[in-house]
Amino acid sequence: MPELRELQRLATQVYFRSGKTIFSERAVADTVFGLSQGVVRLYKLLPDGRRQVLAFALPGDFLGMPFAERYNFSADAIGEVSLCRYSRDDLTRFIQSSPNIMRLIIEFAIRELDMAQDQLLLLGNGSAEEKVAMFLVSWRNRLARITPFSETVPLPMRRQDIADFLGLKLETVSRTLAKLEQKNVIRIVPKGVFLTGLEHTLMVTGRTYQPQI
Amino acid sequence: MPELRELQRLATQVYFRSGKTIFSERAVADTVFGLSQGVVRLYKLLPDGRRQVLAFALPGDFLGMPFAERYNFSADAIGEVSLCRYSRDDLTRFIQSSPNIMRLIIEFAIRELDMAQDQLLLLGNGSAEEKVAMFLVSWRNRLARITPFSETVPLPMRRQDIADFLGLKLETVSRTLAKLEQKNVIRIVPKGVFLTGLEHTLMVTGRTYQPQI
DNA sequence: GATGCGTCTTGACCCAAGTCAACTGATTGG
């Protein structure tokens, strides 16, 4: 699509160091970001400090939505991160100019919605083991689409992040990973895991549950 | 918007009786629906029969998304339901013809996404009591926007539906409602509840948590 | 107005995950 060329001209490259907040929930969304490098944690907070991690964004993902006046979640960098920053007005004008791009945005939103709904299914119905196993497989699959295949899956996020993503406590995540290692379906390595026979443990009554990739 | 006139011409009215399935997950989405009357339960199933209710649709809501080839959830009628059915191709053509409509669709998708994310926050972090209380308030608020205000909130869905929506078991929903009645913040009536001081119980460390309306 | 079925409630018991706490291992900075 020729429009994508032009889109690049609107972007400013920006960088964030590990742990820095890129934007906060409810702030006016005058800029929209596209993630170029690194991993970003998207989350919501409750007034009492409880946190729900909504997703871990990877290169290629959008952070924030055009047409939304305010961010409806917060985002911060896991490790060093580089982003394309767009002015919301520029982007809105640009999007409106092309039905092709419009459609792309809609499809992106639909994909996001679908992922959120799969996440709902998991949060509402999964045991700790199912949640952790699903998370690992789904994370591995997402990584596989943007980096050359590797047996050992990096986990740049903290246990606490995984816990808040899955609606568990970090001790439970730790214990569950240990249990999966016991079962010989993963091996825990520094800042990552080595997946071996994990697909098997996702079998639910005969059929494999396959969520978003 | 004048376009909405024209949209009506594309619609066929269809009806479903209580409990009937309107469409099923993964089926080819050659039609899209707009809900005119009644309540619809949107849900996903796991292979072993566990169910996650994603939402209860009310009049004015869309079921199914344009541009999505397949439904990514199932829908069935709670009570009698009447819908506008659109052919997906008609609707796609129509949408593409107008940036105004495009924008409307994007905004709808964003709102849906936002609701799903609030639901994630609740499923991941809420106690049974918080979940049920939040559900009642949020349901009351949604109803208030389409029907004249009424103290007693109708609950046309079954306890099992609420349970599957909140990631609880139906016994827990029942018990939790009973507990809220004990606390005098609700009164349980046939097929509904009477809300009195429920807002108070949603206070979390001093500030009220206000989710999607 | 009896019968039967589906929904809802309630009770007793149990277990997966949460809590609290101690400890180990990695990383950073002086």
Place this chain on the structure above:
DNA sequence: CCAATCAGTTGACTTGGGTCAAGACGCATC
């Protein structure tokens, strides 16, 4: 190199919600 700090693991104990089972209630249909 050694503190100091933070991330992660592991253990002992508690508990909220799940499970199983009995009963009550509502509401159709005959």
